[in-house]
Amino acid sequence: MAGQLHLYDTATRVVDQFLPLTPGKVGIYVCGATVQAPPHIGHIRSGVNFDILRRWLTASGYEVTMLRNVTDIDDKILHKAVHEAAPWWAVAMKYERAFNAAYTSLNVLPPTYEPRATGHVTQMIELMEKLIANGSAYAPGNGDVYLEVRKLKRYLTLSNQKLDDLQPAEDADLTHKRDPRDFALWKAAKAGDPSWPTPWGAGRPGWHLECSAMAHTYLGESFDIHGGGLDLIFPHHENEIAQSEAAGYGFANRWMHNAWVTTSGEKMSKSLGNSLQIHEILKKGVRGIELRWYLGSAHYRSMLEFSFESLEESSINFRRIEAFLKRATEVIGSAPEIKYSQAFADAMNDDLAVPTALASISEAVRLGNIAITAGDSAVVAACAAEVRGALSILGCDPSDEAFAAQGAANNEALDGLIQLALDQRNAARARKDFAAADAIRDQILHLGILIEDTPQGTRWSIQ
RNA sequence: GGUCGGAUGGCCGAGAGGCGAGGCUCAGGACUGCAAAUCCUGCCACACGGGUUCAAAUCCCGUUCCGACCUCCA
Structure with missing residues (x-):
């Protein structure tokens, strides 16, 4: 499978070779947020996972068209609007911005297009007209429009269920539905709610x-x-398939689903009250790049058990890699190139095996560190390029301008001041006055500056 | 009731018939005036009971426990 991307497909439950419908091009649709609350880390994990997919496809030479929608009208938004005593559109916009802020802090690239539901009512009406005309859908006359699931050639193929095995819905209202499992394409306006004519x-x-x-x-x-x-998967994607196939469309060729961020083994969700919002974590001083590294580190189909302890472990791991890149940059005198090692590419091509890819990064860091000690700058450059290439796909390249604002200060005046102190300390060391030298180091450390003595001289970094 | 996932060392987290991914923590060592960083070594795990096999964490049968979805959901 070397050199060829293989991906899991929820529909077939098999990892197989990815073949685009049009050579060289990929179209992706990812279900985005219903903007009714600020994003928690589970929402953004999804964003990160699909962003990694998108970056890898792009790096593999595909021209990627990626969509991530915004559901800006639904029951919860209307409820929230009542609760917040604000117009529904203001609520939707407020949380859409909160999602975008979170995506930006974690370097999730904006999708090619980010359509809002309310901007596509015309297209929805056209689709319903088609479905009613061919007998798949019906309008009982009260303003609702339903899809008639019994008439479908196939249904529930993604979740592998049988229509009759489904738990009967408790609140099924049969006043207008022909079958309790028929689902609404369109909902009749209630007094006071926003509506569009059809x-x-x-x-x-x-x-x-x-x-x-x-x-x-x-x-x-x-x-x-x-x-x-x-x-x-159910009901949303099953119903998307049902509508689209009933309209005669091929729809999605492959289905990919990301797993949860969990706490105490349970799915993180707002309704369970165990969710952690992105901005709450960033407020604690966790850098966006480190949170992204953490969220992206587990395989996208595996549950990720969240804890601040494992987040911190993950950050320590990342800082080691980051420190290597910084040292390597000093040794080679310029920013490392971006290259993808065979091991990294093989891992990514195997259904985005990020954990395996991470092992290849660690190995490159290890070899690179040995080369720094040995003064072999050619090997340092090669390892650094490999590391930087991998980080760029994972969206965690420290030199990415997306993180520039979050990076350490590179202030000339500050550097000059610290250099002054370092000169003092090195003078003390030269005359073997280690008490004085250590005192300077300790004082500077209290200010949050770490000093390290290396064969290449003394270097400092902000803690 | 139906459908779908899990259970791996002190912790996180891969692997899917043979050779203990990786990270974090901890212990020891090299280097260092001491640190830090870095490198090296160590800590030999796969829920339980059977089975198949020369060989099982991995395949098969059974059991236990945990979780997800069944018309709100990333």
Whole structure:
């Protein structure tokens, strides 16, 4: 499988070779946020996972069109609007910005397009017209529009369930539905709620319909990869498939789902009250690049058990790599190149095996450190290029300008001042006055500056 | 009831028939005036009970425990 990307497909439950519908191009649709609350780290893990996929596809030579939608109208947003005594659109915008801020702090690249549901009502109506015309959907007359699941050629193929095995919905309202499992494409307007006119009455989009409509709009009838969290498999993705296939579209060629961030083994979620918001963690002084390293470090299909202890462990690991790159840059006199080692590429091509890829980084760091000690700058440069290449795919390249603002201060005046103190200390060391030398080191350490004596001289860094 | 995942050393986290990924922690060593950093060595784990096999963490059967979804969800 060397050199060829293999990915898991939830639909077939097998890892197999990724073949794009159009050579050289990849279309991805990832279900984004319903903007009804600030993002917690589980939401952003999804963003990070698919960002790594996108970066690797791009590095592999594909022209990637990536969509991540914003669901800016739904029940929860309307409830929140009542709660916050603000218009629904203000609530949606507020949390959309909170998500974008979180994505930015973790260096998740903006998708190619980021469509909002409310901007695509026209496309949704067109899709419903098609589904009603071919008999797949019906409008019972109250303003709702439903998809008739019994008429589908196939249904629940992604979650491998049988229609009759589903637990009967407790609140199934059969007033308008032909079958309790028929799902709403469109919901009739309630008094006071926002609505858009349609041929079947005023109302607002159903959750599932928006994703199908937006995917078709930007990626066409068929596209390569559809992603999202595990919990979206049923009903959301099943229903997207149902609508799209009923409309005669090929829809997604491959399904990818990321696993949870858990606490005490349980899924992190707002409703369970165990969620941790991104900004709460960053407020504790965790750098965005370190949080990203942590969230990206587990395989995307594995649960990631969150704790501040393991986050700290992960950060320590990252700082070691970062320190190597810094030293290597000094040795080779310029920023390392960006290269992908065979070991790294093989790991990434094997269903984005990031943990295995991490092992290749550690090995390169080890060899690079040995080369620094040996003064072999050619090997240092080669190792550093490999490390930097890997970090760039993981979105954790310290020299990425996305993190520049979060980086250590490189202030000439500060450097001059510290250099002054270092000169004093080195003078003391030269006359073997180690008490004086250590006192200077301790004082500077109290100010948060760490001093290290190396064969190349004394260096300092901000703790 | 149906569907789908898990259980790996002090901790995090890979692997999917043979050779103990990697990281963190801890212990020892090299280097250093001492530190720090770095490197080296050590700490030999796969829920339980059977089975298949020359060989099982990995395959098969059974058991226990944990979690996810079943119309709100990353």
